[in-house]
Amino acid sequence: MHTSRSTPIVSVDVVLLTLFQGKLQAALHMRGRPPFQGCLALPGGYVHPEEDATAEDTARRVLREKTGVEPRYLEQLGTFAGAARDPRGWSAAISHVALMPHEDLRQSGGEVFHFYDVDQLPELAFDHSEQIRAAAERVRNKASYSTLPCWLLPEQFTLTQLQRTYEQIFGETVSRGTFRSRLGIKVGDMNPGEAVDQADILIATDQFQGGSQRPARLFRVNRLSLFKRACW
Amino acid sequence: MHTSRSTPIVSVDVVLLTLFQGKLQAALHMRGRPPFQGCLALPGGYVHPEEDATAEDTARRVLREKTGVEPRYLEQLGTFAGAARDPRGWSAAISHVALMPHEDLRQSGGEVFHFYDVDQLPELAFDHSEQIRAAAERVRNKASYSTLPCWLLPEQFTLTQLQRTYEQIFGETVSRGTFRSRLGIKVGDMNPGEAVDQADILIATDQFQGGSQRPARLFRVNRLSLFKRACW
DNA sequence: CAAATAGTGTCTCTGAGACAGTATCTA
DNA sequence: TAGATACTGTCTCAGAGACACTATTTG
Numbered sequence: 001m002h003t004s005r006s007t008p009i010v011s012v013d014v015v016l017l018t019l020f021q022g023k024l025q026a027a028l029h030m031r032g033r034p035p036f037q038g039c040l041a042l043p044g045g046y047v048h049p050e051e052d053a054t055a056e057d058t059a060r061r062v063l064r065e066k067t068g069v070e071p072r073y074l075e076q077l078g079t080f081a082g083a084a085r086d087p088r089g090w091s092a093a094i095s096h097v098a099l100m101p102h103e104d105l106r107q108s109g110g111e112v113f114h115f116y117d118v119d120q121l122p123e124l125a126f127d128h129s130e131q132i133r134a135a136a137e138r139v140r141n142k143a144s145y146s147t148l149p150c151w152l153l154p155e156q157f158t159l160t161q162l163q164r165t166y167e168q169i170f171g172e173t174v175s176r177g178t179f180r181s182r183l184g185i186k187v188g189d190m191n192p193g194e195a196v197d198q199a200d201i202l203i204a205t206d207q208f209q210g211g212s213q214r215p216a217r218l219f220r221v222n223r224l225s226l227f228k229r230a231c232w
Numbered sequence: 233m234h235t236s237r238s239t240p241i242v243s244v245d246v247v248l249l250t251l252f253q254g255k256l257q258a259a260l261h262m263r264g265r266p267p268f269q270g271c272l273a274l275p276g277g278y279v280h281p282e283e284d285a286t287a288e289d290t291a292r293r294v295l296r297e298k299t300g301v302e303p304r305y306l307e308q309l310g311t312f313a314g315a316a317r318d319p320r321g322w323s324a325a326i327s328h329v330a331l332m333p334h335e336d337l338r339q340s341g342g343e344v345f346h347f348y349d350v351d352q353l354p355e356l357a358f359d360h361s362e363q364i365r366a367a368a369e370r371v372r373n374k375a376s377y378s379t380l381p382c383w384l385l386p387e388q389f390t391l392t393q394l395q396r397t398y399e400q401i402f403g404e405t406v407s408r409g410t411f412r413s414r415l416g417i418k419v420g421d422m423n424p425g426e427a428v429d430q431a432d433i434l435i436a437t438d439q440f441q442g443g444s445q446r447p448a449r450l451f452r453v454n455r456l457s458l459f460k461r462a463c464w
Numbered sequence: 465c466a467a468a469t470a471g472t473g474t475c476t477c478t479g480a481g482a483c484a485g486t487a488t489c490t491a
Numbered sequence: 492t493a494g495a496t497a498c499t500g501t502c503t504c505a506g507a508g509a510c511a512c513t514a515t516t517t518g
Contacts, residue, residue: 214515
């Protein structure tokens with residue numbers, strides 16, 4: 001038996017990632033209170049036990065309060081805990097990754113965020129640099145074998161936009177044909193209405209996006225689907 | 233601003249997995265105290281802020297106290313948090329996955345564990361069934377593209393033992409040649425002393441394990457290495 | 465019809481996996 | 492030398508990726 005002692009302080013942090021200026025960027029804001037007052041930091045907050053049924057609910061509430069919108073994608077990243085990360089004592093931060101198209105953040109009435117390339121971060125509060133590094137690694141890894149990048153785009157998108165998204169995440173380009181065969185997609189096979197490709201990856205809409213060239217069909221993502229083999 | 237309120241209770245749980253009777257099995261013990269007194273549960277405990285620098289340290293300490301040995305492999309799984317999982321109130325359990333060869337547990341002087349096939353679990357305390365399901369999924373997933381299964385074996389093992397380990401995790405068999413080419417291994421290429429295969433996956437020892445047949449070379453794993461392509 | 469982007473068919477080459485053959489031990 | 496298991500070379504076939512060709516819009 002050990003003596004009763006105070007339990008660690010629990011908070012929830014969110015690494016909100018978006019594609020901006022052709023790079024994967026994280027949303028940061030300036031802290032108004034100590035510790036680390038005046039430092040750039042991730043959005044985060046404490047659990048409200050009466051309001052939040054789960055830690056993910058806390059993350060959603062924090063995002064709603066600071067951006068005014070719901071994230072397109074949200075998952076738990078992991079917990080960063082220990083004696084050293086917060087000068088006030090032993091603490092645990094349940095960290096999450098959120099993905100959003102950048103337009104959704106521009107038009108929101110919430111707090112002003114600064115965006116930084118995840119590969120060129122300034123000094124940050126707490127262990128937030130480490131959290132962003134872990135989040136970027138997770139996203140790049142999952143992107144290599146799943147439809148995760150769809151959630152960095154608006155609900156409807158063209159195949160070319162999706163290809164650019166993958167390319168920006170990895171910093172590599174690929175030929176159109178290769179990209180499409182990776183996804184197992186043949187647009188012609190799909191009935192305009194609700195048809196789905198063979199792997200249930202994307203849903204073809206009957207909408208098209210035109211410019212002064214052949215219009216491109218718009219797609220929606222069905223659900224997070226995993227490919228058999230890792231690409232990229 | 234919100235009123236100050238008690239922070240959630242933090243604990244650390246460990247899903248200790250081992251290969252036993254040809255199946256992936258989890259270590260469980262009978263709870264002696266409420267809540268869930270008399271139920272089977274995962275090993276776990278509270279953080280000791282003075283002793284444990286990180287949550288992983290807590291997991292190691294809990295395992296040391298209950299098994300007397302260090303795990304071969306340990307990583308954080310994720311945090312299971314919310315209002316509903318513990319009748320005493322809002323709580324957060326920082327869950328970990330540990331891997332050990334079953335022999336290490338047999339000879340330990342610690343607590344007696346019961347082992348259950350992760351695919352045929354009885355009723356468990358709290359959300360421990362969900363934690364084990366998540367742990368098994370994580371291990372099977374990582375096993376498909378990494379050397380993770382090496383940590384379910386003793387420090388030295390033959391290629392055939394390693395092959396059986398992969399097969400037991402996935403419940404599928406594979407031909408010897410295929411297995412070896414997946415690992416990129418040609419035993420003959422290795423200098424007996426310390427030679428490493430081209431992908432730095434395994435280290436050949438100069439030890440052999442004999443029976444009444446041609447002796448098999450013993451190997452050690454170098455570090456957790458990832459394959460380019462997912463197999464299985 | 466020219467320009468621009470969307471979408472598709474084809475060819476090549478790598479690599480996964482099955483299988484059968486060789487090597488090396490005990491009895 | 493028979494039996495058992497360790498280890499390896501070869502062949503086949505599917506799939507990844509480069510490239511060039513066709514399709515459909517605007518001006």
